[in-house]
Amino acid sequence: MSERGLFLAQRLSALLLGPLVLVHLAVILYAVRNGLTAGEILARTHGSAGWGLFYGLFVLAASVHAPIGVRNVLAEWTPLSKGTVDALAALFGAFLLVLGARAVFAVVMA
Amino acid sequence: MDAVSPKSLSVRIWRGKDDGRFETYEVPARDNQTVLDVVTEVQRRHEPALAYRFACRVGVCGSCAMTVNGVPRWTCRTHVAKVAEAGEITIEPLRNMPRIKDLACDMAGFFDKWQKAGGRFTGTRNRAEPPAAVDPASRKRVAVDAAIECINCAVCYSACDVVSWNEEYLGPAALNRAWTLVNDERHALRRTTLDLAMEQGGCGNCHTQGSCMRHCPVGISPTESIAGLKRMSLLSFLVRDHAAADALAKTEEPA
Numbered sequence: 001m002s003e004r005g006l007f008l009a010q011r012l013s014a015l016l017l018g019p020l021v022l023v024h025l026a027v028i029l030y031a032v033r034n035g036l037t038a039g040e041i042l043a044r045t046h047g048s049a050g051w052g053l054f055y056g057l058f059v060l061a062a063s064v065h066a067p068i069g070v071r072n073v074l075a076e077w078t079p080l081s082k083g084t085v086d087a088l089a090a091l092f093g094a095f096l097l098v099l100g101a102r103a104v105f106a107v108v109m110a
Numbered sequence: 111m112d113a114v115s116p117k118s119l120s121v122r123i124w125r126g127k128d129d130g131r132f133e134t135y136e137v138p139a140r141d142n143q144t145v146l147d148v149v150t151e152v153q154r155r156h157e158p159a160l161a162y163r164f165a166c167r168v169g170v171c172g173s174c175a176m177t178v179n180g181v182p183r184w185t186c187r188t189h190v191a192k193v194a195e196a197g198e199i200t201i202e203p204l205r206n207m208p209r210i211k212d213l214a215c216d217m218a219g220f221f222d223k224w225q226k227a228g229g230r231f232t233g234t235r236n237r238a239e240p241p242a243a244v245d246p247a248s249r250k251r252v253a254v255d256a257a258i259e260c261i262n263c264a265v266c267y268s269a270c271d272v273v274s275w276n277e278e279y280l281g282p283a284a285l286n287r288a289w290t291l292v293n294d295e296r297h298a299l300r301r302t303t304l305d306l307a308m309e310q311g312g313c314g315n316c317h318t319q320g321s322c323m324r325h326c327p328v329g330i331s332p333t334e335s336i337a338g339l340k341r342m343s344l345l346s347f348l349v350r351d352h353a354a355a356d357a358l359a360k361t362e363e364p365a
Binding site: 002003004006007008011012072076 | 275276305308309310312313314340343344347
């Protein structure tokens with residue numbers, strides 16, 4: 001993907017992540033204020049298409065956004081070649097995607 | 111003023127290329143004296159072989175920029191009284207460009223990057239047609255009011271830390287130039303210029319440190335121009351103006 005494409009992908013995913021992160025944090029604060037346990041929270045999210053969509057989108061946006069930033073940091077701060085940096089960033093993105101997909105699966109399906 | 115010795119000024123000037131050294135010269139301190147005056151005095155009276163660059167002496171041409179006490183400046187518009195520290199000034203060539211000799215550096219790479227950023231103007235009309243009437247109050251023209259005042263002196267390029275650690279980075283001046291062209295309704299290749307300014311070495315590398323803006327002798331903010339290019343690139347993706355894109359594609363075909 002071109003630099004311009006990566007720039008656009010990072011900005012657009014940030015646009016999505018902004019509200020998603022805020023809702024995520026607000027729900028955490030709201031849900032645990034009376035001592036709801038993890039088990040009780042999972043019982044409520046289980047089978048919810050809404051939460052599945054919410055966190056599915058969250059994971060997608062994060063796994064697009066973060067690797068692009070990591071790629072820039074690696075390119076500027078390490079002597080690694082461009083190809084290596086691209087490969088590491090892509091791997092990191094795939095890692096986030098798998099990790100996130102597992103979590104979403106656990107929250108709504110497992 | 112009080113920091114300057116009433117009688118003489120001690121001037122440390124870089125001599126040679128990369129493996130050169132500082133030489134110290136004593137010149138008379140005067141009431142009204144620019145750093146360029148001092149360099150000229152050193153060359154005329156002490157060191158005829160001293161290489162430096164200047165043309166207009168009045169802040170119009172942008173030729174005489176040097177590093178004065180560690181800060182990139184137009185030497186013709188810098189009074190000694192403002193920069194001397196305990197009767198001393200240190201003068202070096204600009205940073206981020208290959209040194210040629212003494213205070214002169216090679217600006218070819220700096221100007222090559224203007225081309226890489228899509229900085230060449232391509233007109234839409236031939237000489238038989240009337241010139242375009244650009245409304246001075248139009249949004250696009252107002253957006254570049256400051257940016258078009260750039261005279262290519264390379265002070266911003268020398269001040270930029272990103273340029274010093276990333277040789278691919280096109281730098282603030284080239285991207286500022288691109289910003290003026292993407293807002294110029296007479297420029298045929300606006301989309302091309304925008305895309306080039308966003309490519310490898312382009313706007314994405316800017317860290318918004320603002321050294322360019324801080325040191326620009328005419329008060330331009332290339333940082334703002336770079337932010338404008340990023341915004342325009344994002345908007346051009348979100349709001350597709352198909353008619354305009356088609357028209358642009360047609361004019362850009364031969365390029």
